[in-house]
Amino acid sequence: MRTASLWRYAIPLDAGVVLRDQRIKQRSGLVVRLRDGSAEGWGEIAPLPGFSHEDLPQAQDAAEAWLTSWCAGDSAAESRLPSVAFGLSCALAELDGTLPAAGNYHSAALCVGDPDQLFARLQALPYPVAKMKVGLYEPIRDGMLVSLLLEALPDLQLRLDANRSWSPEKARQFARAVGPELRQRIAFLEEPCRTPAESCSFSAETAIAIAWDESVREAGFVVAAQPGVTALVVKPTLTGSIRHLQQLITAAQQQGLTVVISSAIESSLGLTQLARLANWLTPQVLPGLDTLDLMQHQLHRRWPDSSLALQALADREAIWRG
Numbered sequence: 001m002r003t004a005s006l007w008r009y010a011i012p013l014d015a016g017v018v019l020r021d022q023r024i025k026q027r028s029g030l031v032v033r034l035r036d037g038s039a040e041g042w043g044e045i046a047p048l049p050g051f052s053h054e055d056l057p058q059a060q061d062a063a064e065a066w067l068t069s070w071c072a073g074d075s076a077a078e079s080r081l082p083s084v085a086f087g088l089s090c091a092l093a094e095l096d097g098t099l100p101a102a103g104n105y106h107s108a109a110l111c112v113g114d115p116d117q118l119f120a121r122l123q124a125l126p127y128p129v130a131k132m133k134v135g136l137y138e139p140i141r142d143g144m145l146v147s148l149l150l151e152a153l154p155d156l157q158l159r160l161d162a163n164r165s166w167s168p169e170k171a172r173q174f175a176r177a178v179g180p181e182l183r184q185r186i187a188f189l190e191e192p193c194r195t196p197a198e199s200c201s202f203s204a205e206t207a208i209a210i211a212w213d214e215s216v217r218e219a220g221f222v223v224a225a226q227p228g229v230t231a232l233v234v235k236p237t238l239t240g241s242i243r244h245l246q247q248l249i250t251a252a253q254q255q256g257l258t259v260v261i262s263s264a265i266e267s268s269l270g271l272t273q274l275a276r277l278a279n280w281l282t283p284q285v286l287p288g289l290d291t292l293d294l295m296q297h298q299l300h301r302r303w304p305d306s307s308l309a310l311q312a313l314a315d316r317e318a319i320w321r322g
């Protein structure tokens, strides 16, 4: 017999989390549990405000509709809402044993907070790869900070993310502050400019490699090799099911592009599943999952070695059962 439950969660975030100009104080989402006989699978459905097109009430409605038909024994089609399709596909993949247990719990270190502490942290990394946001301040300041870090730490590789914030001129100002000999240690710069065409011109002009993040989620996006483009940054909560992720990865591999599985600030439950997907589907690539420390506690499952408190779900009332 099939049964399902849904819980709602809200996890306080550290004070400084800003997403697309919005300060968000807590991360909210749903947790789903599927049971079929003695098998069980869990998933997280957590649309990200400012990034997902669906909101939490819409995701909840769609999840309840899907679960109702699943419990009745029907094979319901994947939800059109990416966060719902992703969370349900994780629960199904745990239930039927297709999602392997082993995870890749190493991530590109997210550069947040005090620059002095950052320096010490980057010096001690097991894998010298870090991710830094740019485009929030003056581009020359960003370029100087990038140069400073790359000069001081000769093994460091940087992934940068501008979230489409620069005009071509601002992007040039950034590049001028980074010496040509340092540029090859920028593994990629995600979406430097407002349009993909401007980003490609920037890469051709500066020899700085770029990656697509926002573009992957735009209607009509086709995975294609382009000069200067090295990677696709994929956030499955924003793109959809595991099946869709596998299709993206296969297409990217055929075009010689790397796929970096990345967080949409999921709880430790969703993040550990992303670490398992990364280990399974992109074993050669360091994922971008260093977001757990933005939260004040873990949820349901532990991220290995995290000292954050764990909150259980079992003793809480489900908001829906079927």
Ligand SMILES: O=C(O)CCC(=O)C1=CC=C[C@@H](O)[C@@H]1C(=O)O
Pocket (backbone or CB within 6 Å): 018, 019, 020, 051, 108, 110, 131, 161, 163, 213, 233, 262, 263, 264, 265, 287, 288, 289, 290, 291
């Ligand atoms: O990609 C990573 O390494 C971590 C995740 C990350 O940087 C982001 C997650 C969610 C929203 C954004 O603020 C940001 C991004 O734009 O990629």
Ligand SMILES: [Mg+2]
Pocket (backbone or CB within 6 Å): 161, 163, 190, 213, 214, 233
């Ligand atoms: Mg990005």
